[in-house]
Amino acid sequence: xxxxxxxxxxxxxxxxxxxxxxxxxxxxxxxxxxxxxxxxxxxxxxxxxxxxxxxxxxxxxxxxxxxxxxxxxxxxxxxxxxxxxxxxxxxxxxxxxxxxxxxxxxxxxxxxxxxxxxxxxxxxxxxxxxxxxxxxxxxxxxxxxxxxxxxxxxxxxxxxxxxxxxxxxxxxxxxxxxxxxxxxxxxxxxxxxxx
Numbered sequence: 001x002x003x004x005x006x007x008x009x010x011x012x013x014x015x016x017x018x019x020x021x022x023x024x025x026x027x028x029x030x031x032x033x034x035x036x037x038x039x040x041x042x043x044x045x046x047x048x049x050x051x052x053x054x055x056x057x058x059x060x061x062x063x064x065x066x067x068x069x070x071x072x073x074x075x076x077x078x079x080x081x082x083x084x085x086x087x088x089x090x091x092x093x094x095x096x097x098x099x100x101x102x103x104x105x106x107x108x109x110x111x112x113x114x115x116x117x118x119x120x121x122x123x124x125x126x127x128x129x130x131x132x133x134x135x136x137x138x139x140x141x142x143x144x145x146x147x148x149x150x151x152x153x154x155x156x157x158x159x160x161x162x163x164x165x166x167x168x169x170x171x172x173x174x175x176x177x178x179x180x181x182x183x184x185x186x187x188x189x190x191x192x193x194x195x
Contacts, residue, residue: 013096013103021149027156032102034168035087041104044163045080048108054078054115066097070107071114074134078111080104105159109152110141116151117141 011019013032022028036044042059049057058079069081087098117140121133 013098013100014106015144018106018144018149018152021146022153022156024153024156027160028102028152030168031105031156031159032100033087034101036099036101036104037086038084038099041082041099044101044104045108047163049078052112052115054111057111068103068107070110072111072118072134072137076118076134076137078115080107080111082107101159105155106152109148109155112151112155113141113148 010016011025011029011032014028019025019028038061045057045059049055056077058073058077060079060081061084062081064083064085066081066083068083070079072078082103083097083099085098087100114137117137120140121136
């Protein structure tokens, strides 16, 4: 019975753990079925990068289908890798490995998670002697845990409030602030999320 209850939260195109822990499942589902082309993706990422003070964000495109990736390089510069193949909800059953709003926000949440860890590296006394900063940051990030999900939820709400097209808001009959009972707080940078 417990497995069946968990399965109902799974959202196609998202990791099971993330979709189960997310408090914004409706927005998560909408984001993962909303296709977006390469030009609009670039514009959205530039807007989000400016919002969070990441002008050096590097965007890499892979032809066809691929898994997205967001993180930092060895010089601590943020980068994101996305597929060029756009999700077509009328023809394709699964949005996996296709370009859609959900994958953009997911990978950008990883970037913010890394940037928060970089800030902690320079402020925190939890640094091991002679530890490589990149290794410290990678150790602190922790993948798709609760910290990641809370950042991702805030990005979903922010996208819905600031960047979602008007036709989506009308189609899904949600307010611009997410579900009617949801209070939207702006995402703070550096993020104030507990690890």
